[in-house]
Amino acid sequence: MTYTPLSESVEMYRxxxxxxxxxAARAGIDESELAxxxxxxxxxxxxxxxxAVATTTRS
Numbered sequence: 001m002t003y004t005p006l007s008e009s010v011e012m013y014r015x016x017x018x019x020x021x022x023x024a025a026r027a028g029i030d031e032s033e034l035a036x037x038x039x040x041x042x043x044x045x046x047x048x049x050x051x052a053v054a055t056t057t058r059s
Contacts, residue, residue: 009034010041020049 005027012023013034020038024031035045035053045053 005029006034006037010037010043013038014043020045020052 006029009023009027009029012018012026013020016023018026020034021031024034027034032053035049038045
């Protein structure tokens with residue numbers, strides 16, 4: 001299986017205590033992109049990470 005930075009970052013968020021911003025920085029991706037991907041997979045952002053990104057709403 002090949003992992004992309006985004007899918008690997010989702011797994012890292014699920015399995016570690018690293019913050020959203022730390023994981024995004026390590027992967028070289030935008031925090032809002034990672035947050036959107038987490039939400040699309042049904043993963044709730046930790047309370048300390050919710051303020052790190054603006055809530056994205058799809059119309």
